Amino acid sequence: MQNYIIGIDTGGTFTDAVLMEKTSGRIIATAKKPTTHHRLSDSTGAALAALLQGSGIAPTEIEAVAVSSTLATNSVVENKGARVALFVIGYVKHFKLPVKAVIFVKGGHTIMGEEEEPLELDYLVSLLHSLKDEVDAYGVCAAMSMINPTHELVAEKAISMIDPKPVFCSHRISQTAGMRERAATAGLHAKLMPIMQDYVNGVERAMESQGLTCPMLVIGGNGKTVAASRVVEQAGVTVASGPACTAYFGARQTTGNALVIDIGGTTTDMAMIADGHPLMAIEGCQIGQWRTHVEAVDMSTGGIGGDSHVVIDEKGNITLGPSRVVPLAMADCLPPIENWLGTGDRSKLITLRQESALSRKDDELTAFLVTHGQATPERIRRETGLSGITLGRDLEQMARRQQIYECGFTPTDALHVLGRISLGNSEQALSGARALGREIGMEPEVFAEMILRRTEEQIETLLIDYVIQHYWSNSLTNFISTRNDHPVLGVDFSLKIPLIGIGAAARHFLPNVAARLATSVTFPEHCEVGNAIGAALICAGDLS
Numbered sequence: 001m002q003n004y005i006i007g008i009d010t011g012g013t014f015t016d017a018v019l020m021e022k023t024s025g026r027i028i029a030t031a032k033k034p035t036t037h038h039r040l041s042d043s044t045g046a047a048l049a050a051l052l053q054g055s056g057i058a059p060t061e062i063e064a065v066a067v068s069s070t071l072a073t074n075s076v077v078e079n080k081g082a083r084v085a086l087f088v089i090g091y092v093k094h095f096k097l098p099v100k101a102v103i104f105v106k107g108g109h110t111i112m113g114e115e116e117e118p119l120e121l122d123y124l125v126s127l128l129h130s131l132k133d134e135v136d137a138y139g140v141c142a143a144m145s146m147i148n149p150t151h152e153l154v155a156e157k158a159i160s161m162i163d164p165k166p167v168f169c170s171h172r173i174s175q176t177a178g179m180r181e182r183a184a185t186a187g188l189h190a191k192l193m194p195i196m197q198d199y200v201n202g203v204e205r206a207m208e209s210q211g212l213t214c215p216m217l218v219i220g221g222n223g224k225t226v227a228a229s230r231v232v233e234q235a236g237v238t239v240a241s242g243p244a245c246t247a248y249f250g251a252r253q254t255t256g257n258a259l260v261i262d263i264g265g266t267t268t269d270m271a272m273i274a275d276g277h278p279l280m281a282i283e284g285c286q287i288g289q290w291r292t293h294v295e296a297v298d299m300s301t302g303g304i305g306g307d308s309h310v311v312i313d314e315k316g317n318i319t320l321g322p323s324r325v326v327p328l329a330m331a332d333c334l335p336p337i338e339n340w341l342g343t344g345d346r347s348k349l350i351t352l353r354q355e356s357a358l359s360r361k362d363d364e365l366t367a368f369l370v371t372h373g374q375a376t377p378e379r380i381r382r383e384t385g386l387s388g389i390t391l392g393r394d395l396e397q398m399a400r401r402q403q404i405y406e407c408g409f410t411p412t413d414a415l416h417v418l419g420r421i422s423l424g425n426s427e428q429a430l431s432g433a434r435a436l437g438r439e440i441g442m443e444p445e446v447f448a449e450m451i452l453r454r455t456e457e458q459i460e461t462l463l464i465d466y467v468i469q470h471y472w473s474n475s476l477t478n479f480i481s482t483r484n485d486h487p488v489l490g491v492d493f494s495l496k497i498p499l500i501g502i503g504a505a506a507r508h509f510l511p512n513v514a515a516r517l518a519t520s521v522t523f524p525e526h527c528e529v530g531n532a533i534g535a536a537l538i539c540a541g542d543l544s
Contacts, residue, residue, distance in 0.1 A: 002063035002214070004028070005543075006051060007536030008044060009245060009529070010035060010069040010199070012324050013265025013307055014504065016529040017047035019055050020536040022063060022543070029055040030529050032504070034330075038353055038402035040202030041209070048210045059211040066539030067203055068219040068531050070242035070264060082136035082166075082194045082400075086187040087124060089151050090116060090143035091179050099187045100135050103127060107151045108143030116143065119151045125158055132163040137193055139186035141170040143179065166193040173236060173294070185294060189236035196235040200228050217542070219244055219535050221296030223278060225542045240296035245534030247271035247278035247297045250500045252537065253524045259463065259495070261521075262502040262531060263509055265307035265412075266324040268459050270466050271299040273500075300466040304458040306412040306505040310451055311347045316440050320454055325408040328432040329416045329424035334407065335374060337431040341409065343439050345378035345388075348408035350395065365394050369404070409436055411455045415508055417448035452509075457481075460513045464493050494518040502530035 003023060009016045015035045019028040031050035036042040052059065084099040090108015107119035138159050142151040149171040156167045170186035196218075203216060217225040221240025231238065242262065246269050250260030255276040262269040272279045279298035303322020311319050325348055328337060340349060352369035368384050369375065375383075381391055398404045409432040415421045416429035430444055437447035461481045468476055483491045499521040501510045507523055514521040526533055 002061055004057055004062050005536045005539050006048070006062055006065045006212075007245075007532040007534070007539065008047065008065065008067045008203070009242065009531035009535060010040065010044065010067065010203075011242070011264045011266070011531075012070060012305070015040075015043040015047050016532040017044075017051050018526070018529055018532045018536055019051045019057060020533065020540070022540050025537065025540070027526055027533065028057065030526060030532075032529060037405070040199060041205035044203050045206035045209050048206055048212065052210060059213070062212055062214045064215050064217055064539055064543060065203070065207060065212060066217045066219060066225065066535040067199075068241045068245040068535040069199055069238065070267060070269075070531075082191045083134065084137050084139055084187050084190045085131045085135045086139040086141070086183060086190070087155055088141050088179070088183050089119065089145075089155065091183075095180050095183075097180075097184055097187055099139070099191065101131065102183075102187075105155075109145070109148040109151065111144055111147065113144065113148035115148075115150075119154055121154065121158060124155060125162065128159060128162045132165075135165070137166040137168070137190040138163075139168050139170070139183070139188075139190035141179070141183040141186045145169070145171040145182075146175045166190060168193065168233075168236075173234070185236060188239060188294070189234070192235035192239065193232055196238060197232045200231060204228065217539055219538050221294060221299075222280065223248060223297060223538055225539055236294050239294055240299055240301075242267075242531055243269040243271050243299035243301060244278075244297045245531040245538065246502055247273065247299065247534070248537050249502060249524075249527075249530040249534035251276055251278050252533075253500055253522070254498075257497045258500050259467075259497060260500045260502060261459070261463065261506060261510060263459065263505040264305045264503050265505070266303065266305045266322075267301050268304050268462055269299060269301050270463060271297050272470060298470065300462065300469070302458070302462040304455060304462065306415075306508075307410045308455070309348065309406075310409045310411075310413075310436070312343045312436055312439055314344050316343075318440075318451075318454065320411070320451070320458060323406075325406045325410060327410040327412040327416075327424065327429070328407060329413050329426060329429040331407045331425075331428065334428060337428060338435045340376050340379075341432055341435040345381065346376045348406045349374050349376055350380070350404050350406055352404055353402065363394075365391070365398070366403075409433070409451075411451055411509075412505075414448035414451040414455075417444055418452070420508060456509050456512050456516075459509055460516060463495075463513065463517070467495070498522065500524065500527075502527050504528045 005020050007018045015033050017031045029051045031047045033043045033046045085101045086099050089105045105120045108116050110116050140152045140155045145152045152169040159167050168189040170182045216228040218231040219241045220237040221244050223244045246262040258273045260271045281298040307324045308321035309323045309325045351374045413429035416426040417433045433444035433447045437444045495517045501523045510521045
């Protein structure tokens with residue numbers, strides 16, 4: 001009798017898993033393991049093993065494994081993921097998108113499906129030979145392709161004959177007008193296809209290692225399941241997978257209105273609950289800089305979380321996120337922190353993964369890291385002569401390929417400094433706060449308090465801007481984030497609905513955010529693994 005569902009949420013910091021009884025929704029067991037980015041099957045397998053061993057439930061009793069992943073969302077927010085060349089066919093007004101290249105080509109069709117201009121195929125083909133060594137995937141968006149996709153299909157075939165990498169065409173997902181949004185949707189799918197392929201492979205290996213032969217289902221941003229066999233070609237639908245699970249877990253907690261806030265390691269996700277149900281953004285969701293036609297829950301994601309990178313520039317200005325680093329408190333084998341941590345390019349330590357050290361060493365950066373093991377970007381540039389732009393590009397590619405990991409000071413470290421959590425090495429966190437605090441004339445504890453306050457302020461800004469966009473369709477991010485510094489105008493906001501907190505970091509940041517917004521916050525049972533529960537609930541609903 002298969003009466004159990006496993007829900008998994010793979011986040012930037014932890015992989016959470018729950019074992020749920022399908023008919024009652026009762027949580028039988030939970031597990032939380034550090035995410036192993038370079039080999040996802042390790043952390044997923046460890047979480048699955050903990051569930052099965054802790055519950056005594058046999059693998060044959062599991063009906064399905066439902067997975068939610070914020071990895072796609074994180075890669076977009078951090079501007080990582082695959083390098084994409086996006087071909088836009090038959091559109092005169094140029095626009096920019098956060099991809100490797102946006103290339104405008106003549107062609108396209110009219111609103112009646114008639115060819116408006118012949119496809120400029122020779123030009124497209126001529127560019128492919130110079131692009132194929134610079135990109136990992138392609139997106140194609142042609143004018144009125146939802147009426148007549150011929151030019152997209154021809155371009156797709158031409159690309160595949162020259163460079164056999166993933167290609168995504170906009171007509172396969174978007175049937176709505178709006179060329180920029182349709183192009184963004186195609187580019188987003190292409191950007192996420194290689195990431196989703198690696199993810200699916202990793203989870204399937206982990207399931208096999210635990211004797212699980214049941215179907216694997218991936219949660220889409222619209223709160224529906226997608227079979228693992230089809231999810232790679234529809235990778236973009238998973239971009240709001242985590243927030244969808246956030247919304248469905250939150251909706252289980254109330255019959256009224258609320259804002260559900262999930263604070264992870266890399267991002268903070270927010271979703272609106274109305275009358276006990278998640279709201280949908282039918283016209284498409286926005287993730288970071290991407291306004292898309294991907295159907296999803298009404299949500300917003302921002303690049304701030306427990307592991308957001310704290311950087312102090314040479315002028316003493318402080319930024320948090322959107323990039324994520326391994327917190328000092330959670331890192332192993334660090335050299336004395338005060339010898340390397342500082343401002344600018346000394347804000348993080350680059351470490352070459354052992355398996356990468358055994359691979360090719362013919363490029364200068366890899367050879368340097370093989371020899372020295374760990375180094376800041378400042379030291380690498382000084383000793384190799386690599387320029388800042390070239391070095392930044394190469395480090396980004398190595399991080400995307402999981403060849404290196406980056407370590408620096410984070411809000412998680414600030415919590416360790418102040419004794420509010422004890423998950424790792426508090427002495428390393430204190431050394432980091434001492435080194436960075438010295439740069440701006442602060443004691444380590446005062447510096448840690450300031451970082452936590454800034455983290456809360458950024459979460460508050462995201463929350464207020466989301467509500468404003470939800471009701472008035474306008475973003476006031478720049479105004480909201482600087483409102484306290486204005487020399488004349490003072491503005492305070494309050495919320496008339498409660499907050500529901502999800503995620504291990506939520507308890508440490510949301511109480512002060514709620515107090516400043518004159519509202520309340522609750523933390524339901526098992527909220528630390530709320531997204532994994534949300535995945536299991538969505539799956540149970542689809543299987544019923």
